[in-house]
Amino acid sequence: MSIPDPTTAKTDFSHPSPDRIMQLGLGFMASKTLLSAAELGVFTKLAGHSMEGEALSRELGLHPRGARDFLDALVAMGLLQRNGQIYSNSPEADFFLDRAKPSYIGGLLEMCSARLYSIWGSLTEGLRTGKQQNEAKSGIGSPFAAIYANPDRLRGFLQAMTGLSMGPARAMAEEFPWQKYKTFADVGGAQGGVAVQIALRHPHLNGIVFDLPPVKPVCEEYVRSFGLGERLQFAAGDFFNDLLPKVDVVIMGHILHDWDLADKKRLIAKAYEAIPEGGAFLALDCVIDDERRKNATGLLMSLNMLLESPGGFDYCGCDCCDWMREAGFRETRVEHLVGPDSMVIGIK
């Protein structure tokens, strides 16, 4: 502890408050409260009907000690509403956090509550060692092996990916000139979250969701629930070892960031191979701004890849454009979608 200059100590009183730092530093509390609420199914329970606090707590299996603080914290965070002792969902929570609605994005939050939150507890170790901190901490095998080996975990992961992609998928459906194309494949398409949004918006398109064989039933159930079974097919394959489907547009959403540079380039080359002259490759990710100063979420996603994979990282738009041109794409551009997400577009 240094001896402060008393003048400085006095002027401290007029200095800005430490509020912003404290709020950021303690932000994990609000975050984990939402994650636990998603895990406990609070918003699903309240979907469509309000409930008295004690009855709600009982049905959720909450001990009385913390229940009221928990529910009122969700009120203060704008996720629940309360009238007297009667709780209901905010419109936002009702739309996005009810498991029974197709607009559900809580799968990602459930996965964060079950896995990512605690994996991030080892961030300091990850930064010191450069090694992943998840189930595959031993470093053996694909980072996805642990997830794909367990059907429940796989379903949770696939739903999480749908949650992560819902916003950008809608923007991608709106903003890309789909009228020019007839077919697309979402490579590593998981449950089909992106493919469904595009197919819903553009009835002239036929699409393929390409992913590993265990994904098939989960994807087909999801696609059928939207009545899109005719226009969206599942194709089983490994995007490193199998040929990609021949289509007009190849999409990879939150795929490139999982892999190291050599694998990123392999995937870009495979996308190039799969499409015809004039076809397009859309790489959707939390693309980092070229100056690496603004997109905090993109940079945090890259740290997430440090913790989740042996070599993955998120990237700037300019880097991805370079890799695409190196692969032969004649035209590339970056388009912002929504929030932290952008797509890098390569035209062959």
Added chain:
Amino acid sequence: MSIPDPTTAKTDFSHPSPDRIMQLGLGFMASKTLLSAAELGVFTKLAGHSMEGEALSRELGLHPRGARDFLDALVAMGLLQRNGQIYSNSPEADFFLDRAKPSYIGGLLEMCSARLYSIWGSLTEGLRTGKQQNEAKSGIGSPFAAIYANPDRLRGFLQAMTGLSMGPARAMAEEFPWQKYKTFADVGGAQGGVAVQIALRHPHLNGIVFDLPPVKPVCEEYVRSFGLGERLQFAAGDFFNDLLPKVDVVIMGHILHDWDLADKKRLIAKAYEAIPEGGAFLALDCVIDDERRKNATGLLMSLNMLLESPGGFDYCGCDCCDWMREAGFRETRVEHLVGPDSMVIGIK
């Protein structure tokens, strides 16, 4: 999965984006990034001089893989600045997050990184069982026993409390009519964070920091570093089992919320005993708004007490005023200090 009405599915496109929910749900990533930065001493290393990124990473012991993303995420979060590859502290971080400055509040963040972040990983279990989830998960003994038993952990905890109280302590020094009083005691005063701010601002006051014996050296070092050894004394004692010092004003900062209702009332009665007619008792906490709708931080602090203590909880101003009147205080009021903190004032 329910079958959605296709009309609804179409109107989904115009619905607000899930951005806010995602940002809140993934908020733990930004939060943990700041906590790890505090733990690693990033801002202390950069205090007063900028450094090239690679040299900085090397001195911090960071592996090259994640270092640049980590530092640039701190840039995007407004905590570092970068000019070319040269990093420096933002003014805010330099003032509040340099360990060598008396304005350091990072002790709390270091404690969060080392303890609270992972304890909050068990929030769901805490909500289901109503039981604390920290080192004293077994439920035996005081929640503070584990902290006070280890000198390093104790010092970290005491510094954390100084960080937590810095903002409200300054506001309390400004806003309370201290000219009416000559002496005060900060009961459970820890390192002396609150007492120092009040004594710096009001040279006519003499104060006592009252806390358990192991706190003495940590407090005295801190107080001396401000040149306040003459006016601030440490008095060792247990606030449940020993008499409190007789003074004009008794302060308890972030103390009442640690305990169950019976203990809260015992402490209020002891404060009443310690002061003369006309004396004041100031209870500083993240006082929850009476409607329990606004102060999210207060409600989250109460969940923190669920995880950290066998019976503690945060409270509304109206409840605390009731308890004070029950103890004999003739006048009570709540005054907002800064951010989520208020003080409840009782005049005897």
